[in-house]
Amino acid sequence: MQFPAAAKPPVGIVFDSAMGRIDDVLALAMLHGFDGKDQARTAAICVSSGDLQAAQFCDAVGRFYASATTGPAAMFMHFMPIGLADAGAKPASASPMLGKPADASAIKSIIDTADAATLIRNVLMAQYDQNAAVVLSGPATDLAKLLDMYGVKDWIARKVRLLCVADAGMQADAAAAEKVFAEWPTPIVTAGREIGEALPFPGDSIEKDFAYASAHPVADAYRAYRPMPYDAPSFTMAAMLYAVHPNDGYFKLSGSGNRRELIFDPEQKDRILRAYVEMASAKPVARKPRRPPDDKKDEKKDDKKEDEKKKEAVQ
């Protein structure tokens, strides 16, 4: 957010989920995978359930993926706060899937998180026009609040090309869902239940593809979510994949207009599952500082000029 690249970067993803199902966790891992391969950028991660433990988990996962970055780049690495639905008043879910992330997270209390709607507004302002997508899984509480913020609808229309919704769980806040479907100013694509069930994430990948790390927060969550072995429905992963690669033929779309649904194409099943596994199990990648080299040079030049002026002034 501080130092955008000089060329138009890959799509910025705002991921807002309840972090209540394992496919939310896998979609989060996919997002970090896309980010590491420069196919997408993590613009913001938000937890709509108000569960502090879930926010800690997301933060811990982010730090796991950042761990490959060392040296000067790490010094300038900037962790975006995790957005958490208003108040965060709900008691911790104590979900076994979320484990005990507090040790690996910098979040100790609600003040270490950001209000989700404010965070989303702020990061959208930093995106190139039509170069952001929002992935929603779970209640639309945060997005409904975002729509009520002063002047924000114009920013959404300008910056966001697509809202991609994993349908399962959205009705937990029916009023928010209704508001978002009525007022959201960009096309909306929904990944329905049948998509998630038709494309189960292969559970055997956990022991194979995530084994590069002795303690992998995503693999640990998968094992804790249900007794192994099991394959997990992939509602949110489908929404994430489509949000990043809408034109790559993974899915077909129903109907026309601004509200459409993903349609499962059996011919694409293997390709989609390969993409799921590849992105969710991608290793952490060492990142370079995002500041464009030219800007760095300019700033040094300006500093030098300024320093020379000052020296002249005092001589």
Add this chain to the structure above:
Amino acid sequence: MITKKALPRRTFLRGMGTAVALPFLDAMVPALAAATTAKPPVRMAFVYVPNGIMMNGWNPDYEGKLGELPRILKPLEPYRQDITLFGNLTHNTGRALLDGAGDHGRCCASYLTGVQPRKTVIDIKAGVSFDQIVANQVGKKTRFPSLELGMEDARQAGDCDSGYSCAYTNNLAWKSETQPLPPVLDPRALFERLFGNGLALTPAARARENLYRRSILDFVSDDTRKLETGLGPTDRRKLDEYLSSIREIERQIEKAEKDNAQIDPHMEKPYGVPADFAEHFKLMSDMMTVAFQSDLTRVITFLVTHEGTSRPYREIDIPDGHHPLTHHRNQPDLIEKVTQINSYHVRQFATWIAKMRSIREGDGSLLDNCMIVYGAGLSDGNRHLHEDLPTLIAGRGGNHFKTGRRIVYRKETPMCNLYLAMMDRMGVHVEHFGDSTGRLDALDLT
């Protein structure tokens, strides 16, 4: 029956083209109304320091009641009951937001305007700053709607930061989105503006005046004598202290002018500006005190040095430029120097706060009726971060604020939310400002 007539609040001591405003006196309170309606006005000021602050020397490791303060804030420890320290306030519009380098230009221009400035050196554009929104309303009640002060180079043209005009780094207040209000740097010019009917003298006129140099108080002595006869002992003491403080400012300016003449004829310093940083700061803060005390204005912005400055601090044996030092690359010796500069600034501020606190007004002190924000547009000057901005308020805003606390809000909480809360205290009610998302809560006594 009580018939005593109250002295009007806008009473001036006049004489020879001079008008000296008066502080808030008991005699200005109608006898029967004293207990209920007479409340001194609320004033606000912003004291802005550049290049961020070493946050590990600023942020205490606790919330709630202020106890021992970290190193940079140490000078304020005796006055901790009068301050509120904020955590996690953010200026998103100071961030790059696709405009690349130039955090110094952006952070200063967005600090009070709450908008992202246009990246340009020619057709500048930011927004109306919130102090000016307040000044437009409450300024009608005072001689000066607002005062803009500074202590360094107020150049308005040219490129001061990676394509950002110097107008962005050298001004805090913006009257319109294209018109910044440059700060007054010269204490003499400020003094004449405050007390000389607003007419700054030309150098020739000043030279004539210097031949017969007299205190401004000499010009108003007849009015002073007349006024004193009708005052009670408390008001007489207040008036005496007030007029003495004006005389003291005059003496400091005279001394500065003499010193400058002796120091270095090649130094490009405005006439009357003390060479010593602390002396200059004290002079400006003394005049801010008088301006508030006499209700000449209720809104002041004070850009201590301009954003991105590379000013050296030889006063504390730091010959290196401030800005290059802040890019310390985690080198302990450089971090130490930045910390010393930050502490030095706070020491000057603490001296001012002590003075404001010592002046009685109404049921409390002058400070009680003020909101004096001290802060910066960057937190970490090394990484150019725009979140968790170092921000404190000294004063109770007219006994509204519950002070002596550190309040940490959630991350990304807009700084503009604080401005909305402050506007409320100033009696100016607006629904949105900049990127505000609501009013900052948890500030008040109730």
